[in-house]
Structures are given as structure tokens and as C-alpha cells.
Amino acid sequence: MSLCIIGAGTAGLCCARHSQLHGFQITVFELSERIGGTWVYNEATKVKNGIDVHSSMYENLRTNLPKEVMGFPDFEIPENDVSYYIKFNSYVIRVLQKNKKWQVLVKDLLTNQIEFQYFDKIMVANGHYHTPNYIRIPNMNRFQGDYLHSHDYRTSGIFKGKTVLVIGAGPSGMDLSNIISRSAARVSLSHHLSDIENTKFYDNVYQKPDVRELDEKGAFFVDGSYEEFDTIFFCTGYKYAFPFLTVNSGIYVEENYVQGLYKHCINIRNPTMALIGLPFYVCAAQMMDIQARFILSYYNGSNQLPSREDMLKDTQTRMSKLWEDGYRKRHAHMLGPKQIHYFTDLAETAGVKNIKPVMTKLHNESSKCFNDNLLHFREDNFAILDDETFVKLN
CATH class of the missing domain: 3.50.50.60 (FAD/NAD(P)-binding domain)
Incomplete structure (x- = not known):
């Protein structure tokens, strides 16, 4: 079964790694000439090769999270005769559902050649730190x-x-x-x-x-x-933007709330499409990993998705609670200290392994340190003792 992944940053690579383990035939389309997504520093701004520069990385940027929470649950990729295929300098112009397949129109930025490719499933991992708000x-x-x-x-x-x-x-x-x-x-x-x-x-x-x-x-x-x-x-953040998705994709964005998604990631109207990495103020790599495993448990047939009606009801119930708590639409994907509840929901719903609780605990502690000690919080040094416990070493 063929699977298209848009983006070779943290989310896209994670999706590719897990998709490979499940035997999918994978093609990854990456706009730039390297893997890494927004984490690749690029001196260029504005437009390059006729396309808006994707990365928002600036000189001397240092992560505001401890390194311990930034890795994947399983970092090493096991040996395998088949690897995923990354096509660099590939600009995805349009994604259209056609004859029960996803038709992906791609432009090679070096040759200007345009071609159509077809896939059974598609995972959108283009990030959300590229379109200024x-x-x-x-x-x-x-x-x-x-x-x-x-x-x-x-x-x-x-x-x-x-x-x-x-x-x-x-x-x-x-x-x-x-x-x-x-x-x-x-x-x-x-x-x-x-x-x-x-x-x-x-x-x-x-x-x-x-x-x-x-x-x-x-x-x-x-x-x-x-x-x-x-x-x-x-410094007013970024907009979720998917300019390659057609109006009938089932996904639309209103006030930075990406609508039409089950559990923040599966396209309810067209569930052979999934979006990776939307929630923010989270252990990003860890979250992308469990999202990928959650989605692939349905794509590989291990689980059966609920009906469209049940997915809509689940989403409406979850969002109604947010609105009652005073959240606005632009906060729809903000998790923060509540991220562990989201991870647990994914794990229990799909029967996949949850993220270690210590990761979210350390993430929440580092967020507090960021506000309390902005000038020196990066000097903090942590050690993870077990799945539940971390200690500060200095």
C-alpha cells in the first residue's frame, strides 16, 4: 500500500520511520534540499526558488526545552532492506482525492518538471511555524x-x-x-x-x-x-496553512483552528489523510511519535476507525469542553500541562504504547522555569531516573 508524506522534518521523519515498519511503500516530499524542516538554519528569507522560505530558524537559537524531552521514544532505526524514499526540492502544489486515491501534483524546484503521483494514503507533516501571523x-x-x-x-x-x-x-x-x-x-x-x-x-x-x-x-x-x-x-506566532489541500479535502482552518479532525490528526471526512504535529506547547517529537503510531494502527488494519458520526461526536464533545472553559478557537490545539491526557487518550483508544509520564512532567517543569528564570533557565541540568521521575542536577 502506498503512502505519501509531505515534509521531512521531525514529524515527517517520524511518520516515515513507523510507516516503514508497517510495510508501506513510502514517498516523502520535502521542499528543501535537506531533512530537518524548521530546524534547518537558512540565512535566506522571503522567497527562494520562487517559494516562500519555510524555516523560521534564527542565528544562535537555542531550544527552550531540555534535550531529554526532544528525542523520539525509540531513536534508533532498525536495519531493513527497504528504506523510505525522500524526494528533496519537491514543492507539493496540490493534493486532490481522485478515484479513491490521493493525486499529488509535485514540482521539482531544480528542473521545474511537474508530475502527478498517486497514493492510497497521505500524511501531512508540513509543520506550523512557516506562515507568519x-x-x-x-x-x-x-x-x-x-x-x-x-x-x-x-x-x-x-x-x-x-x-x-x-x-x-x-x-x-x-x-x-x-x-x-x-x-x-x-x-x-x-x-x-x-x-x-x-x-x-x-x-x-x-x-x-x-x-x-x-x-x-x-x-x-x-x-x-x-x-x-x-x-x-x-512575534505573534504562525498560522496553520495547507495551501496544497483542495477545498473538498475535508480540512479547513478558521481562526487558526484546523477543523474536521479526529483526535487532532485524522481527517474525519477523508480518513485516509492525516495531519501530524498540530498540537502545541507539547513534547513535540514524543507527540508526533504517538500520533504516527496511533494513525498507522488504523492504516495497517490493526484497528478499525469509528464511524464518521462517532468521530464527529468525539470531536464536538472535546471542543465543547474547551469552549466552556473559556478557550478561543485559536487555542483549539493548545495542550500545555494537559498534554498527558491527550497522549493517554491516543494510547488507550488505539491500544498503542503511551509516552513516558516523565517526559510531560519534565516539559511542564521546563516551561515554568522559562518564565521564572528566563535569563538562566538554559543552565539547568536534568536527569531522567525512570518512566515517572526526573531530578534537577544543579
Whole structure:
């Protein structure tokens, strides 16, 4: 049985590894010339080979998670006479269901040759840190300074001597505020979060509330204050984007909520398609591994999927609880401390091995350390003692 995987980053490689073990004939289409996805540093920004640059990696980026939670549950790939086949520099233009197959239209970026290929099943692993999300601020068109999104940031030299307004205090916004402050004259971090008020930044980084509106030279904030800036630096995250999926694929995105999915990954309308790696604030590699094993338990015939009606009901019940708890659509795939419940649900539903609880415990601890000790949390050193327990060594 043939299986197409879009993307050779962390998610795609994980899918390929498990699909290989189950005997699928695999083709992986990768936009770039290397494996690694968003983790491959690329000095280029904007457009390359006529395609938007995928990676958002910047110079000197260091992971904000302990290395222990970033590996796969089973790192080594066993010896096998058949390997998966990765086609690099392959731009997937369109994925269309046709005659009970998935027709994939692919362009070779080196030769410009276009071809059709057909697959029984397809796993979409194109990541979700590639399409910038810009928030709307009143009178944005009036500002005469520079705009930049973290997707297009590579080195801090561009901010030398400048006053910079950073918008957004997620992991990237907090990390980059400190990094660029070594070059910038002043950095103001605008956000509405309550749990980082006491976080310590470098001396020339100042926390500000949300921006009310802009004028030609700067920003008015909701507390009534005003500051002038040379550059507005958007660290406002990314949009889920699947430009190669047709409108009848069964998948659509509304306010960054990818809809039509069972357990965040299986296409309810067309279950021979699955999307890997959507949930965030998680042990990403570990999560992708259990998602791949969950999906393949149905694709290889070990399990039988519920009816479309039952999958829809399961999804509606889960999402209704989120809305009742005050979540917005853009939070639909946010797990954080609740990630262990998702992993357990996948494991119990499909009868696959769960992720070791220590991984989620360590992930949650590191997230807390990130806020509490932003300047020095990367100096922490951990050791995993068993499936449930870790210790901090320093």
C-alpha cells in the first residue's frame, strides 16, 4: 500500500520511520534540499526558488526545552532492506482525492518538471511555524518605521542602536527580546499576559501593555502611555496553512483552528489523510511519535476507525469542553500541562504504547522555569531516573 508524506522534518521523519515498519511503500516530499524542516538554519528569507522560505530558524537559537524531552521514544532505526524514499526540492502544489486515491501534483524546484503521483494514503507533516501571523493594530498604515516578523529574523545586527517594539510574549517574543537587546538601544515588549510580570529581562528590555494604536513615529498603549520606535517586531506566532489541500479535502482552518479532525490528526471526512504535529506547547517529537503510531494502527488494519458520526461526536464533545472553559478557537490545539491526557487518550483508544509520564512532567517543569528564570533557565541540568521521575542536577 502506498503512502505519501509531505515534509521531512521531525514529524515527517517520524511518520516515515513507523510507516516503514508497517510495510508501506513510502514517498516523502520535502521542499528543501535537506531533512530537518524548521530546524534547518537558512540565512535566506522571503522567497527562494520562487517559494516562500519555510524555516523560521534564527542565528544562535537555542531550544527552550531540555534535550531529554526532544528525542523520539525509540531513536534508533532498525536495519531493513527497504528504506523510505525522500524526494528533496519537491514543492507539493496540490493534493486532490481522485478515484479513491490521493493525486499529488509535485514540482521539482531544480528542473521545474511537474508530475502527478498517486497514493492510497497521505500524511501531512508540513509543520506550523512557516506562515507568519500578523495581528491587526489600529492605524498600522500610519507607522513610518520598519516592520519585521520573527519568521524573517536571522541576526540581531539589524537592530543595532535602534528602539524596537516587540509585540507578543510567547516563547519567541520573550527569547528574542533578550537576544536583540544586546544590539538594540531599547526594547519594549508589549503583551497582555499576567504570568510574566515578574520575569527578569536584560536591563534595556521593558514590559508594556497591549498597543492601542499607532501613529507615524510610535505606539499608544492601552495604559495611556506613548513611545516612539524605529522598528515594530512581530512575534505573534504562525498560522496553520495547507495551501496544497483542495477545498473538498475535508480540512479547513478558521481562526487558526484546523477543523474536521479526529483526535487532532485524522481527517474525519477523508480518513485516509492525516495531519501530524498540530498540537502545541507539547513534547513535540514524543507527540508526533504517538500520533504516527496511533494513525498507522488504523492504516495497517490493526484497528478499525469509528464511524464518521462517532468521530464527529468525539470531536464536538472535546471542543465543547474547551469552549466552556473559556478557550478561543485559536487555542483549539493548545495542550500545555494537559498534554498527558491527550497522549493517554491516543494510547488507550488505539491500544498503542503511551509516552513516558516523565517526559510531560519534565516539559511542564521546563516551561515554568522559562518564565521564572528566563535569563538562566538554559543552565539547568536534568536527569531522567525512570518512566515517572526526573531530578534537577544543579
